[in-house]
Amino acid sequence: MxxxxxxxxxxxxxxxxxxxxxxxxxxxxxxxxxxxxxxxxxxxxxxxxxxxxxxxxxxxxxxxxxxxxxxxxTMRVISFEEEMEQSPAPFSEISRRARDLLTKDYNYDQKFTFSIPSSSGVGITATGVKKDQIFIGDISTQYKLGSTVVDIKVDTYSNVSTKVTLVDVFRSTKVSLGFNIPDNKSGKLDVHYLHQHAAINSSIGLNPSPLLELSAAIGSKDLSLGGEIGFNTASSSFTKCNAGISFNKPDFSAALMLTDRGQAVKASYVHSVDPANGTEVGAEMIHRLSTYENSFSIGSAHKVDPLTSLKTRFSDNGKVAMLCQREWRPKSLITFSAEYDTKAKNSVPKLGLALTLKP
Structure with missing residues (x-):
């Protein structure tokens, strides 16, 4: 046939x-x-x-x-960045919104940052900080080639920090290898994996007695539950043992965490009062289970105009802080910060100025 x-x-x-x-x-x-x-x-x-x-x-x-x-x-593989938009935030991002409202951009030293971006994949950033009479600075460069990112930083003490990151080396996975010179025991390997309903981060030190860390979060963009542990193989002891849950919406964010290896409970809440003017209020409260001590901080943020923003913070220890930030040109900021301790005798206000330039 x-x-x-x-x-x-x-x-x-x-x-x-x-x-x-x-x-x-x-x-x-x-x-x-x-x-x-x-x-x-x-x-x-x-x-x-x-x-x-x-x-x-x-x-x-x-x-x-x-x-x-x-x-x-045609086969289409979702990239690591696309997976981030769908998966829950990593455990380190739980209560991030409240933390940013209460602490981000507050600076009580003189700080200068100059960044030079490049379309060729090479970027350079120089940072200098003056603390009292001591000046500390560093120069860092970042090189991007496809899915590979190389970061190198050199500070005023001749320490060299290097980090190599491979994105999507496996599907929805990012791998980072970092080490410092001259410290030959500073090597560390980080692996980040994202799934539609999970985010897992792991870290291991590259030395004979490494520090092991693992964190995971499950859920969605709106609701996530996670925890983290850290184990020191040299002392056979846990360095971290925390857990948390967060609920996020565009107009508010709430989080409840068990921190300090189960010794403290932290609750935080942020509410967007007027999204058009960037007005937010938030609070964070910490209760220590062993001593029954309570502490709290209350903060707010408001945009005076599209280029100027104000932040305030008040804590139960009597410290009051404020911040004024102005974007005087695109991506270039000048920030003035101040803090005053109302309970301390003969207290002197702390003042800080930060200038960020990005051509």
Whole structure:
């Protein structure tokens, strides 16, 4: 028995006869006609493989006359950045919104930062800080090539910090290798994995007695539950053992955490009063289970105009702080901070000025 095969190939964007699984389907189809004199028709068969997070979509139809229709959609793998938009935030991000409101950009020294971005993938940042009569500075550079990022920083004490990051080395995975010179025991390997409903971060020191750290969060962008542990193999003791839960919406964020290896409970809340003017209020309260001590901080933020913002903070220890930040040119900021201790005798206000330049 002889079988003749006639084949024709056609490249298309979408098949009307074969319904695409998504509206963005791209693929190709080919027709194979089998001619077998004296044999019955091949009947009808349909096979579909559905695409979930990058697998290949396939649909095969064998018609009554023997034609075979195959539609292979192009494989699309979700990147690490895209996975971040869908997955819950890492455990370190729980209560981040309240932490930023109460502490971010407050500075009581003289600080200068100058950044030079580059479209070629190389960026340089110089930072200088004057604390009392001591000046500390560093120069860092970042080089990007595809999915590889290399960060190198040199400070005024001749310490060199290097970090190499590989993004999407595996699907939805980021791997970082860092080390400091001249400290030959400072090597550390970090692995970050993101899933639609989970975020896992792990770290291990590259030395004979490494420090092991693991954190995980499950849930969604709105609701996440997580924990973290740290174990020192040299002393066979836990350095971290924390847990937390957070609930986030565009207009508010609430979090409850068990911190300090189970010795303290921290609750925080941030509410957006006027999103148009960037007005937010927030509070954080800490209760220590061993001593029954309570502490709290209350803060606020408000945009005076599109380029000027104000922040205030009051703590139960009597310290009052304020911040004024002005964007005097795109991405260039000048920030003035002040703090005063109302309970201390002969207290002198702390003042700070930070200047950030980015051409």
């Amino acid at each position: 002889e079988i003749g095969i006639n084949m024709s190939v056609c490249v298309i964007l979408c098949l009307d006869s074969l319904k695409p699984l998504t509206s963005e389907s791209k693929g190709f189809a080919f027709w194979v006609e089998l001619v077998a004199p004296g044999l019955p028709s091949a009947g009808y068969l349909s096979y579909v493989a559905h695409n979930i997070h990058g697998e290949i979509d396939t649909k095969i139809d064998i018609a009554d006359r023997g034609e075979v229709f195959v539609n292979l959609k």
